[in-house]
Amino acid sequence: MVAIPFLKMHGLGNDFVVIDLRHVPVVMTEDLARRIADRHRGVGCDQVITIEPPRSAGATAVMGIRNPDGSEAGACGNATRCVAHLLMSENSTEQCVVETIAGLLPSQRAANGLVTVDMGPARFDWHQVPLSEARDTLHVGLSEGALHDPVAVSMGNPHAVFFVDDADAVPLTTDGPRIEHHPLFPARTNVEAVQVLGRDRLRMRVWERGAGITSACGSGACAVMAAAVKRGHVDNKAEIILDGGSLWMEWRPADGHVLMTGPATTVFQGVLDASLWSDLSGVIRDGVLHG
Numbered sequence: 001m002v003a004i005p006f007l008k009m010h011g012l013g014n015d016f017v018v019i020d021l022r023h024v025p026v027v028m029t030e031d032l033a034r035r036i037a038d039r040h041r042g043v044g045c046d047q048v049i050t051i052e053p054p055r056s057a058g059a060t061a062v063m064g065i066r067n068p069d070g071s072e073a074g075a076c077g078n079a080t081r082c083v084a085h086l087l088m089s090e091n092s093t094e095q096c097v098v099e100t101i102a103g104l105l106p107s108q109r110a111a112n113g114l115v116t117v118d119m120g121p122a123r124f125d126w127h128q129v130p131l132s133e134a135r136d137t138l139h140v141g142l143s144e145g146a147l148h149d150p151v152a153v154s155m156g157n158p159h160a161v162f163f164v165d166d167a168d169a170v171p172l173t174t175d176g177p178r179i180e181h182h183p184l185f186p187a188r189t190n191v192e193a194v195q196v197l198g199r200d201r202l203r204m205r206v207w208e209r210g211a212g213i214t215s216a217c218g219s220g221a222c223a224v225m226a227a228a229v230k231r232g233h234v235d236n237k238a239e240i241i242l243d244g245g246s247l248w249m250e251w252r253p254a255d256g257h258v259l260m261t262g263p264a265t266t267v268f269q270g271v272l273d274a275s276l277w278s279d280l281s282g283v284i285r286d287g288v289l290h291g
């Protein structure tokens with residue numbers, strides 16, 4: 001049985017096990033992702049990220065996203081910067097296109113070693129978030145503990161953005177999971193608590209769907225930027241300060257796309273031993289792997 005190489009990477013401390021499956025007959029299943037993400041028995045991470053062959057014209061590669069609970073996500077901004085960095089380094093290019101189940105994300109190198117990703121349009125239609133019933137997504141009118149009246153928005157994954165007076169005082173470990181599992185969000189939701197510091201500065205903390213509190217969420221920062229523009233709190237550009245550091249955001253009025261700029265950091269390389277999945281079904285594609 002073979003071992004599979006991986007990279008440990010992070011974006012502002014939101015950490016990933018990145019596995020290149022472009023030439024390996026392995027399928028990332030819910031069970032396998034859970035085992036890899038386990039910080040005691042596996043490698044440990046906030047998301048398991050796969051790189052797979054492109055499916056659409058113009059894409060450099062597909063990026064698959066799994067949360068530590070095994071669930072699949074349509075967007076992960078911090079991992080997109082990491083994967084884009086790897087693809088651009090591999091191809092010696094300054095740009096690439098990362099494909100996700102939610103769409104194609106054009107990415108490019110920015111100043112100071114940072115990476116910019118066009119995360120696509122913020123969507124405010126209640127069907128698209130999704131919500132379980134018709135609501136005004138700019139004022140959803142939902143309350144839980146310290147959190148009231150969010151903006152609901154999709155960046156390819158669902159977000160509930162709450163504007164608060166003091167983001168650091170919000171008890172996210174109790175209020176976050178209650179919102180994540182609220183019946184109004186049939187696909188569950190990521191939860192952001194946001195404090196407006198100025199017309200170009202926001203402080204944000206996040207409770208991630210399927211992961212809990214993380215030090216940063218790139219798609220969350222995009223959702224927050226779009227929500228803050230729609231509520232009239234910021235102009236088109238803003239710094240968003242997360243627990244793990246800052247992201248630089250731009251909302252493009254012409255098409256409603258959100259552009260995100262931030263770091264992509266490689267921590268170490270390792271190998272996943274086949275003992276991690278040898279008793280799991282559905283992991284090996286096209287037969288058995290031999291070393």
Ligand SMILES: N[C@@H](CCC[C@H](N)C(=O)O)C(=O)O
Pocket residue numbers: 014046047065067072073074075076077078079157158190208209210211214216217218219220
């Ligand atoms: N950390 C990510 C988001 C990962 C997926 C999210 N938890 C979900 O289930 O939608 C980011 O940087 O965007």
